[in-house]
Amino acid sequence: MKAFAAAALGLVLSAQAALAAEPVYPPASRIGIVPPADMMVSKRFSGFESEEKAAAINFVEMPAAAYAQLVNGLTKDALKRQGLSETSREALKLGAKTGVLIGGTMAGPVQGRKWVMAVKDEDLTALVIAQVRGGQDGYSEAQMREALKSIALRGPVPIEEQISALPFRFGDKAGFRPVRVMAGNSVLFTDGPQDTIKAVEQPMVIMAAAVNVPVPPAERRSQFAHAALNSNQILKDVKIERSESFRFKGQDWHEIVAKAVEAESGQPIVVMQTIRFEPDRYVRLVGLTRVEQRDQNLPRFRTMIDGVDMNP
Template sequence: MLMRNLMLRLGRVLCAAALAASLGSAAHAADPVFPPGSRFGFEPPADMVLSRRFSGFERKEGGATLSIVELPANAFAELVSGFTDANLLSQGFAVEKREEVKIGDNEGMLYTGEQPADPNASAPAIRKWILVVGAPSVTGLVIAQALPDAETEATMRKMVTGVTLRPALSLTQQVDALPFRIADLAGFRPVRVLAGNSVLLTQGPKDQMQNLEQPILVLAQAVQQPPTAEQRDGFARAALASNQTLKDFVIERSQSYRSNGVDWHEIVARAIDQPTNVPVVVSQTIRFAPDGYLRALGVVREDQRTGVLAKFREVVDSVQVK
């Protein structure tokens, strides 16, 4: 199951990075640059900057990207064994070479190849590098790619294999690195930061929730083209339905509105938590911006909903995008 999820994630990352690379070498910086909240730092060429759309870097003029995904320490062995030529080719990556590398004191496996050209779409071949780094406490999955005229092979390889690993950040440091600030936690507290752009909050003493005994609220920012006003209701309903841990949605209300110059969409629905069959209430609020949106998803047991939905909203209303 872990390998299947990782391959699905790899496919999404490769597709997103390929799109970014298709949109469009210099001296390296003296010190590694760390994407916000990440333990993995890089020395990018001068024409590549931190991305606002994913954890990593992209070339200012387009044509090259590098992304980093942090996984549990035990993922290293499974990734290396599962990254067969056939599996990677199914994700659009034709491997030309694989080699063991050392990243500081940590082991690594570097895959070099390309995404073949697509004559039907007039898309050129894209050079790709995948590095899997295994450290005692974390696995790093580095995915880099470049169009032939964007960055040289030597530049990209140096950036990938020059990755630096720093000690784990505290939860406070990770929250501070988020692209938004929560001014009013309304009795909630952060438990975990995900992918550098989202945070899981809960109300109660437990960090690991079983049977949804505590309300949870996830805030996530996405930087991408937002839907038009006419598309927002369908977009919001599709986002809610994509949740794989909930089923049997019954929408109580779904509405778009404008407040303080900002466009919002809110859905409140009843559902069933699939792992436990516990009835829950789900509150999804999306705040739209010209370059993306902030999505909040709160879940509470139906027998605990009184007052909690209002607390969800207090948190969401207090969020300030940096």
Template sequence: MRGLLVAAFGCIFSVQAALAAEPVFPPASRVGIVPLDDMVMSKRFSGFENSEKATAITFAEMPPEAYDQLVAGLTKDALKRQGLAVTARENLKVGASSGLLISGAMTGPIKGRKWVLAVKGADMTALLIAQVQGGNDGYSEQEMRKALTSVALRGPVSLDEQISALPFRIGDRAGFRPVRVLSGNSVLLTDGPLDTVKAVEQPVVILAVSLAPPPPTTDQRERFARAALVSNQSIKEVAVERAESFRFKGQDWHETVAKAVDTASGEPIIVMQTIRFEADRYVRMVGIARVAQRAETLPRFRNVIDSIDMAL
């Protein structure tokens, strides 16, 4: 009898261990992992984190055709320019999927260790970025590798579910409709029948919540806003018409309106960038339209960002 009881308890514990090892998917995410001990689902981005150990694993989803281009761009020199000194690069299989795992040391102002995992699924590409800030008192190399290689991909999630999982709510879409959610913290909207806008055929709006605290002073925020605008590779020849900081609804804001050129098509465009700063995060809106649509679209862009309500 005792042997039967031991076997029964052993079976129960085995089942519990198996259940505990199941991948966990953030709301509306097609990417999941088996999180490490003490890691929790982030409320700031799609992924998991442990603030006490200064550790985060973020997820991003892309089309399947993006994998080859993504991997080709993850060169040692390119990553070095982005503050990652590569120490290891490995092609591997993750379940039935192919992947590339890169690890190295963070060389920017914030020191630590970093991992980049690209995974090619049947109908999507997943990008996982993990980092442990500081020394070696956080998770070990083996633990981080175990978490990353536990990645699992699931089937499509409805757009409505993805929008409901965003860390903000849009009170007034101003006639725009959502077409895509990115990285669990941003959404692309447009006005027109096309879901993919290639030559600014339709106005587009991108709303995103930051993953990091904003710059603390007004001068720093103005420089940050300028740098954010000109670093947008989809536009070029940026000529600022208006840039101003102001207080609205008890918060600090910065807004820029500029003329530019669409990089892909050469079409002259008008760009509005509005950033709403909070104590520990910021919301950024970028609206783009053809110059001829300026008068009707700029007020609508502003209506969208004015209506944002932070969900968390």
């Protein structure tokens, strides 16, 4: 009987260990991992974080075709410009998946360790960015690498389920349809048959939220908004037409309308950026349209963000 009880207990414990090793997927994410101990699903982005250990693992889903361009861009110089001093680079073969895992130290005012991993299968490229701020406390190199290499990719998640997991909800979509959700906190909309949009042949709207982050004080919000717009790499030759702060629905807003050029194609476009600030978060809309469609689409962009509510 004792032998039977011991065997039964062993089966239970081994089953629990097997369950614990199952990958965890953030809501609506196709990317999952076995996270390090005490790291929880983030409410701010698609991935995991531990505030106590100042650590985070962030997921970004991309098309499979994006893998080669992504990896080719992960050069030492490019990573250094983004604040990562590379110390290791490893080619990965994880079952049917291939990838690369780069490790290094964080450069700049925030010190710590950082990892960038790109993995692809037949229909998905996963970009995973992990960091542990501070010194050698928190998670070890081995713990982080083990978690990253546990990556699992699952099949497509319905777009409606992805949108329901965002930190905000929509009222009037102004006739735009969702194309894809990105990083668990942003979504791309368009109006037209194409999902891959070249030269802004269809109007585009990107809605994104930043939750539980420092919000700039009122006197710095205009500067913040201009910096956010100028950081958009798909735009060049930006010429501001209008920039204003205002109060609406009891909240502080900032809006910019500008002419610009779509960087890849050289197509002249009009961009509208509207940011709605709350005490510990903000939501940002960037709408792009061809010049000849501005009068039709700029009011639609405002209708969209006017109808957005942040989830509690």
